[in-house]
Each structure stands twice: as C-alpha cells, then as structure tokens.
Amino acid sequence: MDIQILIGLLFTISPIFELRAGLPIVIEYVMRNGLSVWPYFLLVLVVNILMIFVIFLFFDFLHDLLMRIKWYRVVVGRILNRIQKRVVKLEDDMDRWGYFALMFFVAIPLPGTGVWMGTMAAWVMGLDRWKSFAAIAAGTVIAGLLVLFISFGIFNGLY
Numbered sequence: 001m002d003i004q005i006l007i008g009l010l011f012t013i014s015p016i017f018e019l020r021a022g023l024p025i026v027i028e029y030v031m032r033n034g035l036s037v038w039p040y041f042l043l044v045l046v047v048n049i050l051m052i053f054v055i056f057l058f059f060d061f062l063h064d065l066l067m068r069i070k071w072y073r074v075v076v077g078r079i080l081n082r083i084q085k086r087v088v089k090l091e092d093d094m095d096r097w098g099y100f101a102l103m104f105f106v107a108i109p110l111p112g113t114g115v116w117m118g119t120m121a122a123w124v125m126g127l128d129r130w131k132s133f134a135a136i137a138a139g140t141v142i143a144g145l146l147v148l149f150i151s152f153g154i155f156n157g158l159y
Helices: 003-013 018-032 037-066 070-097 099-107 115-125 129-158
Strands: none
Touching: 003 018, 003 037, 018 037, 018 115, 018 129, 037 070, 037 115, 037 129, 070 099, 070 115, 099 115, 099 129, 115 129
C-alpha cells in the first residue's frame, strides 16, 4: 500500500478531517496513477463508517475512566461543551425530522459535521444505537459521494 493511501486513511479516521480530507488525498493518488476509483472510494467509506462503532465503544467504556484524569477532563470537557451546543440545535431538528436530521447533519461535507460529531451527538442525546448507526452511515455515504464528485472536478482539471 502506498504511503499516500495510508495518509488518506489516517485522515479518514481522524476526528477533525475524516472522509472530507482523507478521500481527496486517496482520489488524487488514484487518478494520478490511473487506477479505478471505486475500490478506493469504498475502502475510505467503510473505514469511516467503521469509526461509528469505535466512537460508541470509546464513549461507552473508556470515557468514564479517562474523566478521572484532570487533563482529559479539562480538554474533553471543553469539546463536549461545544458539542452540547450543537446538539441542542440537532435535538430540536430531531423532534421534527427524526433520524433524518442526524443523517443530513453528517452528510454536510464540512469539518465538524461528520461521523465523529454525529456519533458523539447521538451518544450525548442517548439515541437508539442502530437507528443512529443507520442515519450516520447514510449521511457518510452522501458526504462521501459529494466529496468524490467535488474531487473529480478538481483533479480532472489537473490531469
């Protein structure tokens, strides 16, 4: 596996960049080397979707233990406070739109609206896990397709 693919996958699992940054890195490599885009697109997509389970597991088991550590409590406390502010708006939308609101939130291809934030929001609100998983995964597919087509447009102009 080429280092650029590995870097793209590392961006894909990162909480800030996710698929929004990882996929263009992978697509650039694929297009530069004349490879088929679809297997790599599916790889990035599956890796990002699998992060939903990892994030839920983290918050279910490790978060409470780590909250006993001062620096973690301070840093994560700030992050969770910011998330809580976003969750309030999402909760209002949840009342009206249900899990579609969560899906659309994750589908927006901007930093801070992906799998990490969607899963944390679902965890904070105590939403049903399987319905949340389905909504977040669907939003990830939509975001992935949007980023893919944007990447095609950008990189087709270069190659």
